[in-house]
Amino acid sequence: MRILTASLVLAAVAFVSAAAQAQSYPTKPVRFLVGFAPGGGVDTVARTLAPKMGEALGQPVVIENKPGAGGTLAADAAATADPDGYTMFFGETGLLIAPAIYDKVNFDPIKSFAAVAPVAVVHLALVVHPQVAANDAAQLIKELKEKRQRFLYGSPGVGTVQHLAGEMFKKAAGVEMEHAPFKGAAPALTALVGGQIPIAVVSAPPALAQAKGGKAKLLAVTSGKRMEGAPEIPALAETLPGFDAAPSIFVLAPAKVPEAIIAKVNQAVAAALADAGVREALGKIGADVAKPVTPAAFGQELAKDFQRWTVVARESGAKAE
Amino acid sequence: MxxxxxxxxxxxxxxxxxxxxxxxxxxxxxxxxxxxxxxxxxxxxxxxxxxxxxxxxxxxxxxxxxxxxxRPGPRPERLDARPFFYILAAIAFFIFGAERLGLIATVAGVVFIAAVGDRRARWRPLALWAAFLAVATTGLFVNLLGVPLPVWPKGWGG
Amino acid sequence: MIDLLAGLGQGLAAATSPANLLFCFLGALIGTLIGVLPGLGPVTTVALLLPITFHLAPLSALIMLAGIYYGAQYGGSTTAILVNMPGESSSVVTCLDGYRMARQGRAGPALAVAALGSLFAGIVATFVIALFSPVLIEVALKFGPAEYFALMTLGLTLAVVLSNASVFRSLGLIALGLGLAMVGTDVNTGAERFTFGIAELRDGIGFVPIAMGLFAVAEIVRNLEGKESRTVDRTPIGRLWPSAQDFRRATPAALRGTILGSLIGILPGGGPTLSSFAAYALEKKISKTPDRFGKGAVEGVAAPESANNAAAQTSFIPLLTLGLPSNPTIALMAGAMMIHGIQPGPQVMTANPELFWGLIASMLLGNVMLVLINLPLIGLWVRLLAVPYHLLSPALVVLCCLGVYSTDNSLMSVGLLLLFGAFGYLLSKWQADPAPLLLAFVLGPMIEENFRRAMFFSAGDPWVFVNRPISGFFLLLAALLVLIGVLPAIRKTRSDAFQEPP
The missing domain is CATH 1.10.287 (Helix Hairpins)
Known part of the structure; x- marks a missing residue:
C-alpha cells in the first residue's frame, strides 16, 4: 500500500515536473540527429533550417551527424534517446523503407517515434542518355515496350527511393528494365552521361544541369506534381496517373516526448519553413517545402506512407539477403 | 643471420x-x-x-x-607485452570513458595508462602534460570542432 | 589555346582581388591544420564550413573550400612523415620512406621535399586543367566498369611491386586487405556481408581506424619496446633543408609523379590514393638502387607527394567540365555551388567563366601560399620530434582516439582502431608490410563493384575485359608486370624476405 502511494506521488511529481518542463522548454540547446554525413541532402536541409528553428525555440539548435547504415544508426540512437525533448531527429523516407530491406532494424518507424512535422519533398528525375530516341515519358514507355533489347537503369543504390521509383515505374507502365545500382548519384549520372547506361533515376537538380548542358534528357520528375523551381518539366503522374515517388524529409522525436514539447518543435519547424530565405535555399537543392500540419495529422500521413513504401519495397525484391 | x-x-x-x-x-x-x-x-x-x-x-x-x-625463415620477433598491453588498454579506456566520464577525465586517464607502457615515463611532468592535453583536446575537439562528447562525467550539471 | 590562356588571365584577375586572396589563404591554412590533425579530414571540415560560405560570394566560397581540400593533402603528409600517422589514404605511401627519413633525423628534408614536390605538381596540374580539361574528360567518360576493373587490378599489381617483401607474401597481404574490404553492405544487392549483426559495420570498416591502427598505433607500441627504448637513439634533428643530392634524386621523381598523378586524378574513385601508390611503385621499379626504398629514399617521398597533389588538383576536372563530382569532398563543393544558385553542370564553363577560371587560377595562388605556410612550419614540426617520446606517445594515443572518433562520432570506430592496432603490431612482428594490405583494402570494394557491374552490363560475357581496348591494355600491362616481377622472384627462392629492415 505504502509502495503504491509512494509510486503515485512519484508519478504525480513526475507528471507535474514534466508539465513544468514542457512549459519552460527549451532551457538548453536542442540536439537534432541526422543520419547522414555532413553535406548530404538531409544534412543540408537540416543545417539550413537550424538557425531559424533556433530563433523560434529561443535556444540554439545543434545538428549532430550520426552517419551509417543508410541513416538507421541515427534512427536507433533517436529512438532510444531520453524522451526529454532535447534529442530530435531529422528522418527521411529511407527510414520507412529500411525495415523492409535490412535484416535487423531495431526501431519501428511509427511506434518508436512521435511524429513532429514534415519538412520538404525532394524531387527525383527520370533521365535518359541523349541517344535514346524518346523525348518524353510516354515515348520512353513505348520504346521500352517495342524494343526487345536490354534496357538498364541506374540508381544511387539498392533500396533507395530512386531505385524503388524505378521499380514503381516499371510496374505502372508495364515495361521491363534491369536495375544497375551505383554508389551514389554522381557515379550513376556519370555512367549515364558516358553512355554506359541509357536510363537513370537520380535527384532532380544535377539531372537538370546535365539536361541544360545537352548531356542528358530529363523526361519527367517522378513526383505527383511538378517541381516549383522548374515548372516546365512534366510530372510522371501526367503520363501515369497517380504516380508519386519522391523522398521526403521530416522531423521525429523519441516516442515518449510530451505532446506540449512536440507542439513547440512543430511550430518551430513551421516558422523556419515560412522564412523566405529558407524556402529559397531549399528550392535551389530541389526540395519543395512541405505545408505545415499538426503533429497528429502528420503522424497519420507518415503511417500511410510507411505502408505504401513497405509494399513497394517488398515487391521490388530489394531485400538484403 | x-x-x-x-x-x-x-x-x-x-x-x-x-x-x-x-x-x-x-x-x-x-x-x-x-x-x-x-x-x-x-x-x-x-x-x-x-x-x-x-x-x-x-x-x-x-x-x-x-x-x-x-624452409623456416627467421623466427618472429618477440612480442613486448608491456607497451602492447598498456597502449591498447589506453585505447580501451577511451572507449569506456569517452561518453561516460567526459573528455577531461578520459584524456587524463588515457595519458596515464599509455605512459605506464613506457618504462621511461616520469610521473610529475606527466601529470602536468595530462592536464594540458585534457584541456587542449577538449578545447580543440569539443569547443572548436563540435565533436559531440561530454566534457564532464554524466550527471554533472551540464 | 589562346582562349584558354585568356581565360586563365581573366581568372587570375578575379582570384587576386584582396577578398579572394584572403579566402585562398584561409583555405590553405585551415586545410594544412586539419590535414595535420589525424582523422579529421577535408570532408568533415568542408561540410562544417559549408553554412559559413552561404554569406560569401560564390567564387570566394569555392576558392576557400578548394584550398581546404588540397591544403589537407599537404598537411596529411606532415603527420605521415613525423609520426607514421597517415590521416588520408593518399598519404599512406608517404609513411614508408618519409617516416624512415624522420627516424634518421631527416624529417626536415622530407617535409621540404614533400612541400616543394606538391607545389610543383600543383602548378603543373593547374595548367593541365586549364589546357586539357575538355580532352581529358572525353577519355574519362570512356571509362566503363570494365576499364575501372582493369585499372584497379593494375593498381594492385603495382602494390606487389611496391612492397619490400617477397611477391608471394605481398599477395597474401593483398588477399587479406581484399577480405577486410568485403565487410559491409554489398553495393550491387544491398545484402549485408560479414557484419555479424553489428549495425556500425554495415558501411564497412572505416579507412581511418584501419590505417591509424596498422600504422600509427603499431608504431607507437614498437617505439616503446624493450628495456632500452628505441627512442633513446633517435637521431638529433639534423638539417632542415634537403641536400643537393636530395634535390638531384627528388626532381625527376617529382616530375614523373606529377604526370602520373595528373592522369589518374581525373578518374573518379581512388584518384589521389591510386596515383600515390603508382608513383611510388614506378620510382622503385626504375630506380638503380631499389634497395634504398623503404629505408628513407627521398624519391619515395617526392614521387607520391607530387602525385597525390597533382591528382587532388585534376580531380576537379569532372566537376568543372561536367559538373560531376569525383569524390565526397568535391561533391560538397558542388553542393556549395548549388546553394549559391549555380548548378554544377556542363555549362558552368560558358555560363560562369569568371567562376570557372577564377577557381583554377586560385589553385596556382593557393599552392604558392601552401608552401609559404608550410616551409616556416617545418622548423616547428621538427622541433616537435624533440619532445621526449614518453610525453609524445600518450599524446599520440589521445590524438588517434579522438581523430578516429571524430570521423563518424562512433566509439565502434575506436574499437576498430584498437583491433587494428593490435593486428598491426603482430604484422610488424612477422615482418609483414601493411601498405599492400591497405591499398587492397581501399581498392577492393571498387574492384568488386566494377567487376560485377561489367559482367552485368555484358550479360555475363567475361571477354569485355579484353575486348575493350583501354581495359585490355591495362590488363596486359598488369600481366606483364606480374611476369617481370614474379618469375625471377620465384626462381630467386626466398632471398627477398631477408632484405627487409629489421
Missing part, C-alpha cells in the same frame, strides 16, 4: 604465422559467407566474390604454412 638459425624440426616462422592468419581469415570467410547467395555470372550475388576470395586466401594461406614448415 638467416641461414645460421635453421633447425631440423618445425618451428614458428614469419611465413608460418602469416599463413595461419590467412587460413583463419579464409575459414571466417567460408563459414560466415555460407548464407550469402552466389547468383549467376551475369548477376552475381553477394556471396560470389567472397567465395572466390576465401578460396584464394585458403590457397595462399596453405602455401605460406607449407613454405614456413619446409
Amino acid at each position: 638467416p641461414n645460421s638459425s635453421r633447425r631440423p624440426r618445425p618451428r614458428l616462422s614469419n611465413d608460418l604465422m602469416l599463413g595461419l592468419l590467412l587460413l583463419a581469415v579464409a575459414a571466417i570467410g567460408f563459414s560466415a559467407g555460407t548464407g550469402l547467395k552466389l547468383g549467376s555470372a551475369t548477376r552475381m550475388g553477394p556471396g560470389y566474390v567472397p567465395l572466390l576470395l576465401s578460396g584464394l586466401l585458403a590457397i595462399l594461406g596453405a602455401a605460406h604454412v607449407l613454405l614456413g614448415l619446409a
Whole structure:
C-alpha cells in the first residue's frame, strides 16, 4: 500500500515536473540527429533550417551527424534517446523503407517515434542518355515496350527511393528494365552521361544541369506534381496517373516526448519553413517545402506512407539477403 | 643471420604465422559467407566474390604454412607485452570513458595508462602534460570542432 | 589555346582581388591544420564550413573550400612523415620512406621535399586543367566498369611491386586487405556481408581506424619496446633543408609523379590514393638502387607527394567540365555551388567563366601560399620530434582516439582502431608490410563493384575485359608486370624476405 502511494506521488511529481518542463522548454540547446554525413541532402536541409528553428525555440539548435547504415544508426540512437525533448531527429523516407530491406532494424518507424512535422519533398528525375530516341515519358514507355533489347537503369543504390521509383515505374507502365545500382548519384549520372547506361533515376537538380548542358534528357520528375523551381518539366503522374515517388524529409522525436514539447518543435519547424530565405535555399537543392500540419495529422500521413513504401519495397525484391 | 638459425624440426616462422592468419581469415570467410547467395555470372550475388576470395586466401594461406614448415625463415620477433598491453588498454579506456566520464577525465586517464607502457615515463611532468592535453583536446575537439562528447562525467550539471 | 590562356588571365584577375586572396589563404591554412590533425579530414571540415560560405560570394566560397581540400593533402603528409600517422589514404605511401627519413633525423628534408614536390605538381596540374580539361574528360567518360576493373587490378599489381617483401607474401597481404574490404553492405544487392549483426559495420570498416591502427598505433607500441627504448637513439634533428643530392634524386621523381598523378586524378574513385601508390611503385621499379626504398629514399617521398597533389588538383576536372563530382569532398563543393544558385553542370564553363577560371587560377595562388605556410612550419614540426617520446606517445594515443572518433562520432570506430592496432603490431612482428594490405583494402570494394557491374552490363560475357581496348591494355600491362616481377622472384627462392629492415 505504502509502495503504491509512494509510486503515485512519484508519478504525480513526475507528471507535474514534466508539465513544468514542457512549459519552460527549451532551457538548453536542442540536439537534432541526422543520419547522414555532413553535406548530404538531409544534412543540408537540416543545417539550413537550424538557425531559424533556433530563433523560434529561443535556444540554439545543434545538428549532430550520426552517419551509417543508410541513416538507421541515427534512427536507433533517436529512438532510444531520453524522451526529454532535447534529442530530435531529422528522418527521411529511407527510414520507412529500411525495415523492409535490412535484416535487423531495431526501431519501428511509427511506434518508436512521435511524429513532429514534415519538412520538404525532394524531387527525383527520370533521365535518359541523349541517344535514346524518346523525348518524353510516354515515348520512353513505348520504346521500352517495342524494343526487345536490354534496357538498364541506374540508381544511387539498392533500396533507395530512386531505385524503388524505378521499380514503381516499371510496374505502372508495364515495361521491363534491369536495375544497375551505383554508389551514389554522381557515379550513376556519370555512367549515364558516358553512355554506359541509357536510363537513370537520380535527384532532380544535377539531372537538370546535365539536361541544360545537352548531356542528358530529363523526361519527367517522378513526383505527383511538378517541381516549383522548374515548372516546365512534366510530372510522371501526367503520363501515369497517380504516380508519386519522391523522398521526403521530416522531423521525429523519441516516442515518449510530451505532446506540449512536440507542439513547440512543430511550430518551430513551421516558422523556419515560412522564412523566405529558407524556402529559397531549399528550392535551389530541389526540395519543395512541405505545408505545415499538426503533429497528429502528420503522424497519420507518415503511417500511410510507411505502408505504401513497405509494399513497394517488398515487391521490388530489394531485400538484403 | 638467416641461414645460421635453421633447425631440423618445425618451428614458428614469419611465413608460418602469416599463413595461419590467412587460413583463419579464409575459414571466417567460408563459414560466415555460407548464407550469402552466389547468383549467376551475369548477376552475381553477394556471396560470389567472397567465395572466390576465401578460396584464394585458403590457397595462399596453405602455401605460406607449407613454405614456413619446409624452409623456416627467421623466427618472429618477440612480442613486448608491456607497451602492447598498456597502449591498447589506453585505447580501451577511451572507449569506456569517452561518453561516460567526459573528455577531461578520459584524456587524463588515457595519458596515464599509455605512459605506464613506457618504462621511461616520469610521473610529475606527466601529470602536468595530462592536464594540458585534457584541456587542449577538449578545447580543440569539443569547443572548436563540435565533436559531440561530454566534457564532464554524466550527471554533472551540464 | 589562346582562349584558354585568356581565360586563365581573366581568372587570375578575379582570384587576386584582396577578398579572394584572403579566402585562398584561409583555405590553405585551415586545410594544412586539419590535414595535420589525424582523422579529421577535408570532408568533415568542408561540410562544417559549408553554412559559413552561404554569406560569401560564390567564387570566394569555392576558392576557400578548394584550398581546404588540397591544403589537407599537404598537411596529411606532415603527420605521415613525423609520426607514421597517415590521416588520408593518399598519404599512406608517404609513411614508408618519409617516416624512415624522420627516424634518421631527416624529417626536415622530407617535409621540404614533400612541400616543394606538391607545389610543383600543383602548378603543373593547374595548367593541365586549364589546357586539357575538355580532352581529358572525353577519355574519362570512356571509362566503363570494365576499364575501372582493369585499372584497379593494375593498381594492385603495382602494390606487389611496391612492397619490400617477397611477391608471394605481398599477395597474401593483398588477399587479406581484399577480405577486410568485403565487410559491409554489398553495393550491387544491398545484402549485408560479414557484419555479424553489428549495425556500425554495415558501411564497412572505416579507412581511418584501419590505417591509424596498422600504422600509427603499431608504431607507437614498437617505439616503446624493450628495456632500452628505441627512442633513446633517435637521431638529433639534423638539417632542415634537403641536400643537393636530395634535390638531384627528388626532381625527376617529382616530375614523373606529377604526370602520373595528373592522369589518374581525373578518374573518379581512388584518384589521389591510386596515383600515390603508382608513383611510388614506378620510382622503385626504375630506380638503380631499389634497395634504398623503404629505408628513407627521398624519391619515395617526392614521387607520391607530387602525385597525390597533382591528382587532388585534376580531380576537379569532372566537376568543372561536367559538373560531376569525383569524390565526397568535391561533391560538397558542388553542393556549395548549388546553394549559391549555380548548378554544377556542363555549362558552368560558358555560363560562369569568371567562376570557372577564377577557381583554377586560385589553385596556382593557393599552392604558392601552401608552401609559404608550410616551409616556416617545418622548423616547428621538427622541433616537435624533440619532445621526449614518453610525453609524445600518450599524446599520440589521445590524438588517434579522438581523430578516429571524430570521423563518424562512433566509439565502434575506436574499437576498430584498437583491433587494428593490435593486428598491426603482430604484422610488424612477422615482418609483414601493411601498405599492400591497405591499398587492397581501399581498392577492393571498387574492384568488386566494377567487376560485377561489367559482367552485368555484358550479360555475363567475361571477354569485355579484353575486348575493350583501354581495359585490355591495362590488363596486359598488369600481366606483364606480374611476369617481370614474379618469375625471377620465384626462381630467386626466398632471398627477398631477408632484405627487409629489421
